[in-house]
Amino acid sequence: MCGIGGIFHSNPQQAIDSQLLVNMAAIQYHRGPDGFGYQALEGRGVGFCHARLSIIDLDENRARQPFVSQDKQVLMAHNGEFYDFQEIRAELTARGARFTSKSDSEILLHLYQREGLAATLPKLRGEFAFALYDSAEDAMYLVRDRFGVKPQYWTLTDEGVVFGSELKVLFAHPVVKRQFSAEGLYHQLMQTMVPGTTAFEGIHQVKPGYVVKIQRNTGTLAVSEWKYWDLDFPKKSERPTEWDENEHIDNIRTALLQAVEARMVADVPVGCYLSGGIDSCAILGLASAVSQNPVKAFTIGFDDARYDETPIATAMAEATDAQQDVMRLSGNELYGYLEQTLWHTERTVYNTLAVAKYLMSQHVNKVNYKVVMTGEGSDELFGGYPAFRRDMFLHGLEDMRPEDRAEWEALLQQSNELVQGAMLAKDQVDDEYLDEVVGFTPSCLQPWLACSPLVPALLHPEYRETLKDYQPGKAIAATLDKEQLEGRHALDKAQYVWIKTMLEGQILTWGGDRVDMANSMEARPAFLDHHLAAVAVQVPPELRIKGKIEKYVLREAMKGLLPEVLYKREKFAFMAPPAHTDDTKWQQMMKLADKYLSDEAIDAAGLLDKAGVQALFARHDQPETTVADKVQMDAIINHLLGVQILHHHFVATNVPQQAAARAEALGWRVC
Structure with missing residues (x-):
């Protein structure tokens, strides 16, 4: 387990700054404190870096990444774990492969060279994200595991593609833009992200179970993607x-x-x-x-x-x-x-x-x-969340007897009261775009869609104007694979949407x-x-x-x-107590609000509307505000604090300079 990063220039003759690669590794030192590595292929305009957490093969020199193939044609960096690697390793060795380490990561290099990416992916079991550059194709592949356990981000700049395990790895590169997108800011405040996106302008995620291919051709980069795995509930x-x-x-x-x-x-x-x-x-x-x-x-x-x-x-x-x-x-x-x-x-x-x-x-x-x-x-x-039970009742049990339906309704009313306003919406929310794709609006998305009408008043007027016609449900629905939803049971659909x-x-x-x-x-x-x-x-x-x-x-x-x-116990959603439930927590939240949600802080960041923020706090304190409403507003306040803190960490702070300082403090430098 570790962190990876890299650069792929549009112009193969543009030299790779090796110290920049080291800086990109250093800023994710927490992911891999046991050592670092970097490799750039001369004349190819490509370089990868790696920060290592040693778990399989503890010999740092032997297992150091990135790996380069013996013929110098393939460059590889891997984050995560491949299980069943011993069996694959033994099979490859019997076929003539020569391994230089005991690391599970190295099987990827040999599998790819012998069988190609399409044949390799079904054999990989585990949690992983990796990058491969193939000189023969002059192309780079970014791959993420089936459920998205391990992260993988990328962005296209004027110079080429920058990728990494965390956003700060990309931000360590001085040409990468560091600013919120309007849509990203909106979704940060309502909690649910659009799959494949982030809060920041031009920064993408490799979606779970996907391959992103960056093909270089006469100084230009063409980006494409394809899905190699999906959950695939039976019809x-x-x-x-x-x-x-x-x-x-x-x-x-x-x-x-x-x-x-x-x-x-x-x-x-x-x-x-x-x-x-x-x-x-x-x-x-x-x-x-x-x-x-x-x-x-x-x-x-x-x-x-x-x-x-x-x-x-x-x-x-x-x-x-x-x-x-x-x-x-x-x-x-x-x-x-x-x-x-x-x-x-x-x-x-x-x-x-x-x-x-x-x-x-x-x-x-x-x-x-x-x-x-x-x-x-x-x-x-296995259908454990209260939202699944609700969707099963509303959309999957059409033939239920009246007496059973009454019992279910009572159960839904009394169970999981602690998550009303967070994991369950206080009132039914229907979104026409999700209804069209899924057949109904999944209950797991309803509490966050219920926050959506509150968001515009909290946004800076410029963002509010930009987003005046924005439909978050439409954006989310557009990413869902209709073929994986058609003909499926309501519970299958609900689980599929939650997973995505x-x-x-x-x-x-x-x-x-x-x-x-x-x-x-x-x-x-x-x-x-x-x-x-x-x-x-x-x-x-x-x-x-x-x-x-x-x-x-x-x-x-x-x-x-x-x-x-x-x-015999009913499912209980594991979560921390909301701020309003305890005076100590509320006072701690208010300390952060004084720092990040003051008029001065809001003006400096230019993301939020002062009057809207003040109105939300005032409503929170009103005696008639229900517990479910307070849970919802606690969540929104957390998001308001969050966007201001993120702005401080990644926009107001000079991240490339921060990465360079981290590398210097660690003694990580080009050899």
């Missing part, structure tokens, strides 16, 4: 019927165990994140069964009992003889570290869970762990890689193994949510591992 008319309930349960158990076993492979200890949910408890249970030694289990505890899952997590740790390590947090920490956290997330956050995860990865690093397994992806594959929007844009960024790697800690989400996903999509909707039980098939598959209280 309702084509769903296989050969497996009964018990066979589906067995299939899930087997596939999840294999995914966990693959992710236990490392040359350093592997721990687990442990909350009170089925997901992380299942991972810990399987990891403990596989491991010969007690597994280290890291738990976040909150000072608000309504949000604290420590008691159930402790019960699971005791049941598996795990070594539990609990870190407790209060409002002082959750807002006290928001500025540092946003330097890493590079996007706004609606909930300070991002800060909690940042502080946890810091703690994991301090106790000398580099790798943990996590439970992300379980809710996405909220999973990649939120859970795997500010709740995953960015706050984990902020402290040089690699997270391995076993549920996002594509072999497991291929089994999970075959499970009928009525076994994902059976009656009123969400994630039914997973519960049954893991029944023998889980404490009874957890097996």
